[in-house]
Amino acid sequence: MSFEIDVITLFPDMLDAITKYGITSRASKNEIFRLHTWNPRHFAKDNYRTVDDSPYGGGPGMVMLAQPLDEAITHARTRQLAEGINETKVIYLSPQGELLNHEKILQLSKLRGMILLCGRYEGIDERIIMRQVDEEISIGNYVISGGELAAMVLIDSIVRQLPGALGSADSASEDSFANNLLEYPQYTRPEIYRGDAVPPILLSGDHAKINRWRLQQSLGKTWLKRPDLLDLKYKQGISKEEEKLLEEFKQTKNFRIN
Numbered sequence: 001m002s003f004e005i006d007v008i009t010l011f012p013d014m015l016d017a018i019t020k021y022g023i024t025s026r027a028s029k030n031e032i033f034r035l036h037t038w039n040p041r042h043f044a045k046d047n048y049r050t051v052d053d054s055p056y057g058g059g060p061g062m063v064m065l066a067q068p069l070d071e072a073i074t075h076a077r078t079r080q081l082a083e084g085i086n087e088t089k090v091i092y093l094s095p096q097g098e099l100l101n102h103e104k105i106l107q108l109s110k111l112r113g114m115i116l117l118c119g120r121y122e123g124i125d126e127r128i129i130m131r132q133v134d135e136e137i138s139i140g141n142y143v144i145s146g147g148e149l150a151a152m153v154l155i156d157s158i159v160r161q162l163p164g165a166l167g168s169a170d171s172a173s174e175d176s177f178a179n180n181l182l183e184y185p186q187y188t189r190p191e192i193y194r195g196d197a198v199p200p201i202l203l204s205g206d207h208a209k210i211n212r213w214r215l216q217q218s219l220g221k222t223w224l225k226r227p228d229l230l231d232l233k234y235k236q237g238i239s240k241e242e243e244k245l246l247e248e249f250k251q252t253k254n255f256r257i258n
């Protein structure tokens with residue numbers, strides 16, 4: 001059964017990038033997930049297909065009308081139900097939402113489907129949030145021009161967690177944030193680039209040693225660049241081996257900030 005995604009958006013073509021490129025394109029072709037868009041404009045009633053109006057109480061900009069959004073969401077709910085999804089979630093992407101993180105992505109990836117609501121202008125009529133929205137999610141403390149890019153961030157990060165989405169070469173469980181550590185540094189050919197050599201241990205062929213070095217680099221990088229993540233790592237539980245590797249990293253002070 002594929003993960004069913006319905007997106008309510010005035011700019012459905014923006015979402016094409018998800019099904020056109022890379023890992024999410026392959027996952028779509030393999031029917032790991034299915035993406036449907038609904039344009040509120042198609043549900044507008046007047047001859048001009050109006051989807052917005054000025055805010056009551058005055059002020060700048062426009063607000064998305066309740067009625068076209070309501071009908072678009074109802075159609076999306078009906079489609080989810082037809083796909084056998086009895087419990088779906090309507091998510092509004094907004095700076096007023098709960099901040100998105102890895103834990104939230106894992107939680108959402110366990111659903112069978114979801115409906116994403118993309119706002120433009122100054123946002124949507126509050127009554128739609130009251131009547132139809134189950135959760136508000138923010139991708140970060142900054143403002144973008146509409147919910148579409150936020151929805152695409154959410155979709156991409158969820159799809160990566162779905163069974164069969166990643167090739168055997170990739171692994172979601174080894175990604176940073178799955179274990180609260182940053183990735184170790186990567187190198188590829190040539191062995192020496194403009195006088196900078198690849199760490200010799202990576203050419204040694206000793207995979208036990210390489211794994212220990214990589215874990216030490218992950219711990220050290222996290223300590224240097226993301227002490228907030230390292231706190232989470234400690235709460236999650238750090239092994240004696242990891243503690244030793246990090247201490248050794250701190251001692252040797254062979255770190256660079258780049």
Ligand code: 4GX
Nearest residue numbers: 093094119122123138139143144147150
């Ligand atoms: N994380 N935006 C929503 C419309 C809007 C305006 C005001 C509510 C209040 C965003 C974010 C985000 C731009 C999507 C404004 N909604 N979405 N849009 N940050 O900035 O998710």
